[in-house]
Amino acid sequence: MAPKSSRHRKHNKTAPVEFASMSESMLQETASGAGYRGAARGKRIAAMSSEKAFASEKQEYDQHVENAAALSAANAKTLKDDAIEAENAEHQMTVLEAVKAYPMACFWAFVMSFMIIMESYDVFLIGNFIALPAFANKYGVFDVGSNKYVIEAKWQSALQMAGQLGALIGVFLAGPLTSRIGYRWATLVGLTLMNATIFVMFFANSLPLFFVSQLLEGLPWGIFIANAPAYCSEIVPLRLRAPATQVLQLFWAVGSIIVGAVTYVYNPRLDSSAYKIPIALQWMFPLPLMVLMWLAPESPWWLVRNNRDEQAKRSIERLGRKSQLNSPEVVAMIRRVVENEASTKSPSYIELFKGSDLRRTLIVCGIYAGQNLAGNLIANQAVYFFEQAGMTVNFAFALGLITSALQSVAVMLSWILTTYFGRRTIYLWGTGFNIVMLVALGIAACVPKSSASSYAQAIFGLIVSVGFTLAAAPVSWAIIAETSAIRLRPLTTGIGRASYYIIEIPCIFLGSYMLNPTGGNLGGKCGFVWGGTALFCWVVAYFYLPEFKGRSYREIDIMFKRKIPARQWKQTVIDVQDDE
Structure with a gap:
């Protein structure tokens, strides 16, 4: 069964090539035997086949892009959730x-x-x-x-x-x-x-x-x-x-x-x-x-700024107790501020x-x-x-x-x-x-x-x-x-x-x-x-x-960007979801 299956896959793989070759020969024969109308009909058949193949490939590509975007959005949401969790932990x-x-x-x-x-x-x-x-x-x-x-x-x-x-x-x-x-x-x-x-x-x-x-x-x-x-x-x-x-x-x-x-x-x-x-x-x-x-240890903020997140995690683990902190969440918090800047x-x-x-x-x-x-x-x-x-x-x-x-x-x-x-x-x-x-x-x-x-x-x-x-x-x-600013x-x-x-x-x-x-x-x-x-x-x-x-670096960044007057900082509330 294995050889048959192999031949079957090979046949399917080369079918479009053979079909394209047959279409080309048909066009030549039709053009010589039936004149201009036959040639046009052959071209339409080839075009239809090509369009179907293109549409199929485009659909697969669009689906891949959509899946990648969904995965990226999910990862971004997870990173933001981690960042919020780390920031809330510091506030508390x-x-x-x-x-x-x-x-x-x-x-x-x-x-x-x-x-x-x-x-x-x-x-x-x-x-x-x-x-x-x-x-x-x-x-x-x-x-x-x-x-x-x-x-x-x-x-x-x-x-x-x-x-x-x-x-x-x-x-x-x-x-x-x-x-x-x-x-x-x-x-x-x-x-x-x-x-x-x-x-x-x-x-x-x-x-x-x-x-x-x-x-x-x-x-x-x-x-x-x-x-x-x-x-x-x-x-x-x-x-x-x-x-x-x-x-x-x-x-x-x-x-x-x-x-x-x-x-x-x-x-x-x-x-x-x-x-x-x-x-x-x-x-x-x-x-x-x-x-x-x-x-x-090097500053984890400097390491994240220079895209060395793994080293930043190790630096955080050297600075704090592993049992009382989550280094990926802390890195996510730092990354959030760095990307905002x-x-x-x-x-x-x-x-x-x-x-x-x-x-x-x-x-x-x-x-x-x-x-x-x-x-x-x-x-x-x-x-x-x-x-x-x-x-x-x-x-x-x-x-x-x-x-x-x-x-x-x-x-x-x-x-x-x-x-x-x-x-x-x-x-x-x-x-x-x-x-x-x-x-x-x-x-x-x-x-x-x-x-x-x-x-x-x-x-x-x-x-x-x-x-x-x-x-x-x-x-x-x-x-x-x-x-x-951190940067x-x-x-x-x-x-x-x-x-x-x-x-x-x-x-x-x-x-x-x-x-x-x-x-x-x-x-x-x-x-x-x-x-x-x-x-x-x-x-x-x-x-x-x-x-x-009591202000995180994210909150300080946002308040400066919003041009909040100095005497109003103490009363200003910044939502934990805000990014600017």
């Missing part, structure tokens, strides 16, 4: 449940946030060097009024802005670099550069060389500060976005504590070891962090200034710039400020160390405040409080100089520094991480940080000039200046800063 999680479900995500966010400690350490180190007797005696000029050596105002400003200038270049490199090779590899590149540039600072023997060393160290800072908030916000669930990004401010405070402790110990020394040893201690950070980042073009800086992305870019840039205009510079120059307020050198260093410790506690309290009260609320109330304290600082400085007025200035300066790290500073990191996030955080440095560099010159006895010698009266700039930030934030608390 409490903070404690999110920590239990994603313990390793918390750990890796902690590791990435630790990168900021290197910038913090060096920024505060240079600020403390200005007040360090051994450094001032070596590189300063004698000031008759204070009867001691001081670093000239121009060099104070230059040394403190050099790192920021290098970081400004670094953040512009970070965006394209991260978009291409990912957060993990970009961070490893930055750590390698950091190891190398510390050598330049350690062997510097003049102020110009210190300037160059700070400029070079700033390059990896730019990579760290651009990538850290974006990476932290992408690897944790919705409820942990604020705490995970606010850890950055904690490590900024930790960096200042380490510097304060080190310089306090070495402050009495009058030889080069007073500043050489604190410089060398920078090497304790990069190598351990390189090992950890080599082991770290899809574009045929590669991400570029030009896109940041088009359509709804322009508004998002301006918010990120404004929040970053506002960090320098609402008390940050007093916090960064705390030790020098306390000296100019009339404190002794040793007491100024001790007070600076106390300030840094209080800042760490304030950052941890901000996790609770931001989680329960939201970003916009804490930013406005925190900045408003700092405005009052800065004006009070200026008033205290207007009182005739006495020990009471000096202590009052020191207290108000301390309150401003701690208040800034309780509200405006840590909440800024959450806002920065959540505002940008453009590395570029947005990069250009946002660039705005920070663009504002900070002239503010450093201004701040140093106002405090320096060879410059404006304003002391605490600078509170009036920073109080005015902080008031400007508060007014702009009141009208333009939305509330991101």
Whole structure:
């Protein structure tokens, strides 16, 4: 039976060919024997056969297309259902449940946030060097009024802005670099550069060389500060976005504590070891962090953006407990957002200034710039400020160390405040409080100089520094991480940080000039200046800063596309089925 069946299939398969051959011969015979009418009749017979064959093939093709479309629609519906399920799960999680479900995500966010400690350490180190007797005696000029050596105002400003200038270049490199090779590899590149540039600072023997060393160290800072908030916000669930990004401010405070402790110990020394040893201690950070980042998972959002869904699933499984999450559903949620933002073009800086992305870019840039205009510079120059307020050198260093410790506690309290009260609320109330304290600082400085007025200035300066790290500073990191579109996030955080440095560099010159006895010698009266700039930030934030608390990235995308006014975000409801 098998051979017969085989022959039968072969016959059927070749029948149309034989029929076509017979039709052609019939046409030739008819044309020669019966003339034109016979030929036309033969052509009609062949045409009818051809039409039937074509109709049959077309029907089969249409059925295939219909089946494929139905399958695609079913798959799309399944993926959307999975995405909705994952998003609803994140909304329903409490903070404690999110920590239990994603313990390793918390750990890796902690590791990435630790990168900021290197910038913090060096920024505060240079600020403390200005007040360090051994450094001032070596590189300063004698000031008759204070009867001691001081670093000239121009060099104070230059040394403190050099790192920021290098970081400004670094953040512009970070965006394209991260978009291409990912957060993990970009961070490893930055750590390698950091190891190398510390050598330049350690062997510097003049102020110009210190300037160059700070400029070079700033390059990896730019990579760290651009990538850290974006990476932290992408690897944790919705409820942990604020705490995970606010850890950055904690490590900024930790960096200042380490510097304060080190310089306090070495402050009495009058030889080069007073500043050489604190410089060398920078090497304790990069190598351990390189090992950890080599082991770290890549952001699943970056992997999905680059069509590496299987790797994204594995990354999610490394970040959370398999028993408490469904990695395919989480990938479907990410895919849904990525496809809503899809574009045929590669991400570029030009896109940041088009359509709804322009508004998002301006918010990120404004929040970053506002960090320098609402008390940050007093916090960064705390030790020098306390000296100019009339404190002794040793007491100024001790007070600076106390300030840094209080800042760490304030950052941890901000996790609770931001989680329960939201970003916009804490930013406005925190900045408003700092405005009052800065004006009070200026008033205290207007009182005739006495020990009471000096202590009052020191207290108000301390309150401003701690208040800034309780509200405006840590909440800024959450806002920065959540505002940008997923597709453009590395570029947005990069250009946002660039705005920070663009504002900070002239503010450093201004701040140093106002405090320096060879410059404006304003002391605490600078509170009036920073109080005015902080008031400007508060007014702009009141009208333009939305509330991101409890919003998924899909909801944030939709609300920006619908151009919902900032003050209406809290009351706006976005349906779980909406895609825009």
